[in-house]
Amino acid sequence: MRMFVGSNLERRLAAGDFAVTAEVGPPRGPDPADVKKKAGILRGVADAYNVTDNQTAVVRMSSIAASKILLQEGLEPVMQIVCRDRNRIAIQSDLLGAWALGIRNVLCLSGDHQSAGAGGKLKGHPGAKNVYDIDSIQLISVVKGLRDGAVQEGGDSISPAAPFFIGAAWTPLGPPEKFRTIRLAKKINAGANFIQTQAVYDIKRFAEAVRRAEDMGLTDRAAILPGIIVPRSAGMLKYMNANVPGIEVPEEMIRRMKNAADPKIEGIEITLELIDAVKNLSGIKGVHLQAIEAEELLPDIIRSAGLLPRPRIY
Numbered sequence: 001m002r003m004f005v006g007s008n009l010e011r012r013l014a015a016g017d018f019a020v021t022a023e024v025g026p027p028r029g030p031d032p033a034d035v036k037k038k039a040g041i042l043r044g045v046a047d048a049y050n051v052t053d054n055q056t057a058v059v060r061m062s063s064i065a066a067s068k069i070l071l072q073e074g075l076e077p078v079m080q081i082v083c084r085d086r087n088r089i090a091i092q093s094d095l096l097g098a099w100a101l102g103i104r105n106v107l108c109l110s111g112d113h114q115s116a117g118a119g120g121k122l123k124g125h126p127g128a129k130n131v132y133d134i135d136s137i138q139l140i141s142v143v144k145g146l147r148d149g150a151v152q153e154g155g156d157s158i159s160p161a162a163p164f165f166i167g168a169a170w171t172p173l174g175p176p177e178k179f180r181t182i183r184l185a186k187k188i189n190a191g192a193n194f195i196q197t198q199a200v201y202d203i204k205r206f207a208e209a210v211r212r213a214e215d216m217g218l219t220d221r222a223a224i225l226p227g228i229i230v231p232r233s234a235g236m237l238k239y240m241n242a243n244v245p246g247i248e249v250p251e252e253m254i255r256r257m258k259n260a261a262d263p264k265i266e267g268i269e270i271t272l273e274l275i276d277a278v279k280n281l282s283g284i285k286g287v288h289l290q291a292i293e294a295e296e297l298l299p300d301i302i303r304s305a306g307l308l309p310r311p312r313i314y
């Protein structure tokens with residue numbers, strides 16, 4: 001595997017180890033203590049930590065700032081950057097700034113539509129104007145140009161180059177599923193080095209999607225890390241199944257959570273079963289874990305899954 005930037009995540013995957021990434025959502029306010037608290041909980045349990053970029057279209061501390069705080073706390077960030085809020089000029093400016101701050105992993109995303117932020121207790125900004133000057137596939141190409149060609153999207157050169165380890169998202173069970181594999185191929189052809197998927201609960205269907213990707217040679221060209229969101233209630237699973245594109249939760253799993261004497265314990269058991277299942281799939285190089293404001297659950301889950309301590313990288 002060719003090395004691009006030598007980040008911890010890149011070296012872990014190059015070594016052939018089963019990688020672990022976890023998510024750190026920035027706060028909806030400016031207090032860095034919120035990020036530092038999560039860093040303290042998750043320190044040492046993963047190889048890199050995703051910092052979301054205004055997820056669900058709700059305003060939060062910038063992913064660049066939160067990523068820098070994680071770096072200062074000794075955690076390696078995967079900085080997410082979305083196309084929803086910036087044109088190509090602002091995106092490239094942010095990328096250059098992120099590199100100057102020591103950020104080396106970036107995950108290129110389209111971004112949730114602004115209407116996603118309205119609901120529940122949060123008003124969000126449903127009237128905000130989206131940008132989408134470029135899409136996520138073009139964004140990958142832009143980042144690759146900054147890294148491999150030391151050139152901006154418009155053709156102007158930069159010095160030095162800004163090398164990033166480039167990630168992308170895959171929603172394998174989003175309809176139509178076969179098209180999703182073709183779109184994955186486009187992202188890898190554009191320059192994606194690692195792939196983090198939408199949350200996986202239907203292992204049988206996910207395995208079929210991975211098999212299609214493997215048949216196209218995609219799993220040899222980019223490291224695929226399936227996402228798993230720790231379920232905490234039947235209602236949570238039902239909501240994601242009904243409202244989050246590409247998340248398919250088997251009815252049996254929802255009933256299992258509904259009938260559980262302790263949904264929290266049951267959710268941890270389900271998570272461990274899912275980790276074990278994806279570990280045994282051909283073409284899978286790691287796992288991306290999310291607990292969504294319940295980060296304290298992840299260290300014991302990762303330990304119980306046999307993924308701690310993380311192997312040393314030489």
